[in-house]
Amino acid sequence: MTVTAHPRPSAVAQAVAIAGRSVRGVLRQPPQWVPSLVFPLFFNAVSAAAFDRTRALPGFPEVNSFLTFLLPATILQGVLLGATAAGNDAAVDIENGFFDRLVLSPMSRVSLLGGRLVGSMALGVVQVVFFLSVLSVFGARLENPLAGVLVLVVVGALLAGAVGAFSVSIALRTGSVEAVNGFFPIFFAALFMSSAFFPPSLSGGWFETVASINPITWIVDGLRDVIIEGWVPGAAARAIAVSAALGVLAIFMATRSLAARIRT
């Protein structure tokens, strides 16, 4: 009897398989992705209608509508809500034993992690396109649509990957869905303590200080400059660089967490 050894699949193919599973898994569970699309739109529709008159305050950026001002916040909220699903899925896989099966397979560690992150990033891109489409109907405007869309999509994807990697690292460390969900308020808090929802220069005091050292402020400000003024290379670079840096940090954490879990 002869034994046929199948050729080991490439890391890319493995990653694509995992990414596909991630995306399919999320799509099959509307409660996972519907809130990440609906909630940011609702919350920002209410905020825009409530705070529109504050555009008249001295020092408020020149925007045609508060929705335009909130565009970065909308995207970040959506990415935050959607990308934690990667961590949730990883925790569920660990809890029900499927993760062990993946580890025992010939799958490379890079593909194992990379696939999930690619899945998150793909969903992040979909979210950005969705939000831009809907909000532009209601008056949000990009000064340079091409540049604006490009930068928003790139940053959205990078942040989705970063948040996804971070939530996966929590899942790998704790193996618990509850622990992953427990971190969500922290992300949310970080988003609020930034320039996402209102100009910190108008808030003043301790808030302005905290917001100024929050990396999310640097990302939001970079995005907003591109949205309002058009192609501003420095602003775009800042937003992309900070998002990428957060992504690198999160991937590093996730890799360490994966190694720790496989060892134990």
Next chain:
Amino acid sequence: MTEPILAEGLVRKFGDLVAVDGIDLCVAQGEIFGFLGPNGAGKSTTVRMLTTLLSPSAGTARVAGFDVVSQAAQVRRVIGVALQDAAIDPIMTGRELLKLQAVLHGIPRRISRERGDELLARVGLAAAADRRVGTYSGGMRRRLDLALALIHEPRVLFLDEPTTGLDPTSRMALWEEVRRLNGEFGTTVLLTTQYLEEADQLAGRIAIIDGGRIVRKGEPEALKDAVGSPTLRIDVDPEYLARATEVLEHFGEMRPARSGRLAIGLDGGASRLAEVVRALDAAGVVLNHMELDAPSLDDVFAEATGRRLEGAEETQAPVEVSG
């Protein structure tokens, strides 16, 4: 005195599904009545209607003389219920749950404390009483559930599959307790189960339920006697099945059997066993196993429904042999 449990034409529908399809029931004072049937037969649904947890779609029922619909609150004062899933809160202790139950029944504290301690001792949970129920084993939870059902000295006790999932020792202990309640206090018990032995051991009378209807009712011994002949079961390899069936058909009626087995009601009983063996041998059938059993409640169920109750998933209908 009115019967403790009286139901006429009880029906329950869930949309198009008829879970209970016209049940008539009369349980006498001090009786242990068994409700035997497979999963999904309608046992729990019937119990839920009798205990006012579900309203009937049609029909009437009276428990301890009170109508389950119009006098539901009075019914609940005199019944004790231990449901299929032990309905307990894992973060409370056993003693706290008893206190909750006692207050819900309006029992004054001085009486309820003493009664609670007595019940905990009786069901063997005195040592664990102040531990959270989440730390209890399955058997301990069931015993606590029983204690909770008894705190107010009910006249009628409903036990819905009380020993499902318990180990044999815990099961026996629970049976003992049920017999004691019935013997010492005269408590009327309606017990649902899918275990033949449980119905056989505990119940004075049983009703066999299938597809929402009662298919047989009476004392276990009488029901078994009505089946008549003992069941002869043989195991043979597949190549002998047809030949063996042809032979056996001359000795009695085919009965439902597990996959790979044949069963007949052996006319004439054990005295014809030698004849059967000679006939099978003459036909060239190689026997792997043979057993002869007195009629069981499983046979009663099989005769009524054409299926076996135990190992139901392996049941096959008697093999049809043409020719």
Next chain:
Amino acid sequence: MTAAVEGLGATHEPKVLASAGVVAWRGVLRTTRFPAIIVQSIFFPAFFLLVYTGLYRAVTELPNFPTDRAANWYLPFMMMQGAAFSGVGAGFATAVDIDNGFFDRLLLVPGRRISILLGTLGFALVRAVTVAFLVMILGLGLGARFTDAPLGLPLLFLGVASMSLIASCYSLGLIYRVKDQRVAPMFQVGIFVALFVSTAQVPLDLATGWLHDAARFNPVTNILRLGRQAFLTGGVTWTDTWGGLVAVVATTAVAGMWAYTGLRKYID
């Protein structure tokens, strides 16, 4: 022990209040054993109060804003938000009870089943008022100042209590009807929409477009108006009070009926 001919259950009549009380006691027990629940109930309104008073400080500079302190404006809303989400907690706890079968034990209460509802609401109310009180202390620390405490404070806590009852009844009515934990996210969604499509963030005359129109008809707007009087210029007036009282009574009554009829239909 000799058996009573009638049995303890037959000879003792349960009282609605006593039964409700022990159901509420169970809620207290669960909270003390899971302190994370209460910590979370306090954390969110406290955090958002902190954020809103810092983030939207400049909003008070808009013309005709009824106070010059952001804390004065947002504190009553955060207290009511905390109360509302504590109320939703009652729905979550009941959903768990239904899922694990414990709710059947409560349904077997020999007395009137309304005691289950009253006990659940009672505990939710106690929790809500406690959370609101703690958030109020934080708010005072962040710079909120009373303009009319003697009259305003009772009205504020009336608003807090009604938000708790409304949110509890809404959630309970839903879970009694659906009987499935998966409906639980709808509790939060419904309450969130009701809270924010109002004068939560800015006064009515500063809200624009659809928000202005919708907030006018939202009873939460009137309940907020009732409760905010303790902190706004001009203090308590009959104009701002009567609408709030009507909203409190009417909305609580409607929500209460929603929950009660849901409970009655539970066994159908």
